[in-house]
Amino acid sequence: MNIIVCIKQVPDTTEVRINPETNTLVREGVESIINPFDLYAIEEGVRLKEKYGGSVTVISMGPPQVENALREAISLGVDEAIHLCDRAFAGADTWATSYALARGIEKRKDYDIIICGKQAIDGDTAQVGPGIAIRLDVPQIMYVKKIEEIADGIIRAQRMTEEGYDIIEGDLPVVISVVKEINEPRLPSLKGKMKAKKAEIITWSAADIEADEQLIGLNGSPTQVVKIFSPPAREGGEIFQGEPEEMVEQLAQALERQKII
């Protein structure tokens, strides 16, 4: 089984802040990491390979430093890494990103399952997976919490919903996105780290994947950001003092005043 895992390198968003004086993103000291949800996608890909045989290819679009994320993926058990790297990809929204990734996957050929993380933690959009599926004209199962079985060209999986999950069956090839519940990602092995160091990363430009220049990067992005700002600051809180009963009384009165209870 040929497995493709799509990953994104993201800033560790818990560190991202707007500097109130300059109104710019504070980027110093913000580390770049593999999007946490994509670690579950990588792990699931490696587990499928271990169970069904085949190979795992990881693919990512982004600037030169994305190579670090791809090497980390190799240390986690991935066989091959593809880096879509070209100045022309810059400024891409989810539309243009899914187009480029789909072109890259088409060039790679022979895929049975494409795995994405549920969403990236910088944008939280969850839009790239479905975008890839429609461009490759394959079905999709989003928010998968468990792959029950893959047999005879058919996958049966649990799709997470607000209330629980649906059991969905789909024909291969298929695009799935995975949630955190699906597995427990392993740590890189020593052997994996050695392999990652030496591995050759396949780098493809926009021309290599025969991308239409009108459809990638900024050109291919229908949406644009017109403003960024800090969310309104929370009002200063009130800390109640005293014995538990006294604090609870103050809280209850505050909630009653606001007709919450």
Added chain:
Amino acid sequence: MSIQVITEKCVGCSICVKSCPYGAIEMVDKLAVIDHDACTLCGACVEPCKFDAIILRREHHGTDDLSSYAGVWVCAEQKKGKIQSVTYELLGAGRLLADDREVELSAILIGNNIESEAGDLFSRGADKVYLVESESLADFLDEPYSRIVSRLIREYKPEIVLTGATSIGRSLIPRVAAEINTGLTADCTGLSIDEDRGLLLQTRPAFGGNIMATIVCEDYRPQMATVRHKVMKEAIPDPERSGELIRVAVNPDELLSRTRFLETVDELEYAVNITEADIIVSGGRGMKGPENYAILQELAGLLDGAVGASRAAVDADWIPYSHQVGQTGKTVQPKVYIACGISGAIQHLVGMQSSEIIIAINKDPEAPIFSVATYGMVGDLFEIVPALIKRLKSRQK
């Protein structure tokens, strides 16, 4: 595709330097200079420049004949034949946008034997309902649903399409956007119409809620957005209101699906969905063990609320993942969030910091949860929570 500073127009005011999220602009000899390696072409510097000195050029066609698109649509969400409450929020938001644009508000309703639900959509503000019914459409499936929505959009050309940012909406609508070649903004918490150009201004949190971004889709139609649940006000039903029901025929090809729905399993232990709840009582590491969740359940029961949890509690297997609030769990925005024994790691805060009222109970006065709390109580939750339960019970008598 390029970004350029028109040096004749630049007066060196350095507003663009402040507007750049990536620190890619600096002033050199009183002129703005863009570092093209650091610039991501996000365009955040273009609007702030009062002198039109920064030009971001895109070479794309956009949608032909933009002016032929009119009307606001919402995609109604149904499960087991019942309209989901997020739909009423979409109708509430959609009605305001439609009135602003002086256009009609329509809803697409897809399912099986679901015509009886259309009246609900009219009473909550829809002028038209496009009703699509088939046995094969009873449960949500990505391919047929997205095919039908795409076809209807092509046929009727709405200018704005809103969908709930739910697991169904976020699976369905990105397919549609890619299919019909238009932009889509995920998980919006604010929607309004730009006065000058009539564009839909879509505001959403980014970077885990640490930053807000306003996004437009200027050259493509429709302008599409998913809308975060529990943020917009529900449309109030007016039983007198009615509208036009349009039955849409489906052809067999549209119903083809390479995925099949086998069954649905409900597994919420306390039978309340945390993304639906107005009040959430959440427990973290300070709960010490699964057996202690009973007091949170009792408190939540008294308040008609749901029980949530921090990642620490879920990772310790005290409570299932479906209850987890935070970066790798669910983002919630209830009226009241009661955090019990949760220290408030940033990964947790990004999942609940937009709640209207936050009540923190923690024994550590330095816990970061207090920095976002509306009301804080420093002490032992095993004394405070029972006291609160007692107080609420005495009130009910």
